[in-house]
Amino acid sequence: MKRAEEAIRRALGSKWERMPVRALSETDSTNLRLKEWYRAGQIAPPYLLTADSQTAGRGRLGRRFVSPPGTGLYMSLLAAPSPDTDCGLITILAAVAVCRAVEEASGLRPKIKWVNDLFVRGKKVCGILAEGLGGPVIIGIGVNLRTPPVGFPPEAGPAGALDADVDASALAGRIARYILDGLEKPDDPAILDAYRKRMPLTGQTVRYTQNGQEKTARVTGVAPDGGLMIEDETGPRTLRTGEVTLGSGAFEGLL
């Protein structure tokens, strides 16, 4: 995987090209690998790991992330944000970084479903799983580049692929570069602006689950810390974790 590592390094640009990069053909989960290597003292941030496939890819909320060979980009970045960086903003920053890199590589315009699912043509093409290690963070990103021959399993929800001619290694390097650059100025209002521009849920009615109860609310915007501002008959509030679905359940058209 030396060629992949070189391609990643080129895309990282002069500022980051000397950081450690490793490209594997297969692993269990790139997030899990980095966590174990970091805890064993084998690596330090910044560190980038990619894999062509994962046997135990993990998603948010304990879900599986299907990662078959030759169809996607699976990457994890170990980074060290400054201690006062808001966790919510790291996720926002990662979603914007992936959007920008995909836009430049493919001409597609992904939309973001709060908090950090990326949609193209009404289908989810990318998921992000950020995990804190008590200081450093692991930002895991899975991008479906092509639809697997057997399709996506039903549990993956409305999954799709970019289906564009995109080089996985160059994309990985570009995404990592944008995240690392962004982490140097996480409070830059341009990041939230870029997120809000791509997040079309504002003004929509969404469903979400709280304490096991399904609720409905109208989205009023994205808070400065990345939370989703909503309003229902009990008044305004901000969601900081979890997941929302559109009132109609359909993403086509909006996302």
Ligand code: BTN
């Ligand atoms: C989600 O959609 O719920 C988040 C999916 C995150 C998947 C990526 S693929 C690379 C990294 N390694 C993992 O095991 N998960 C993340």
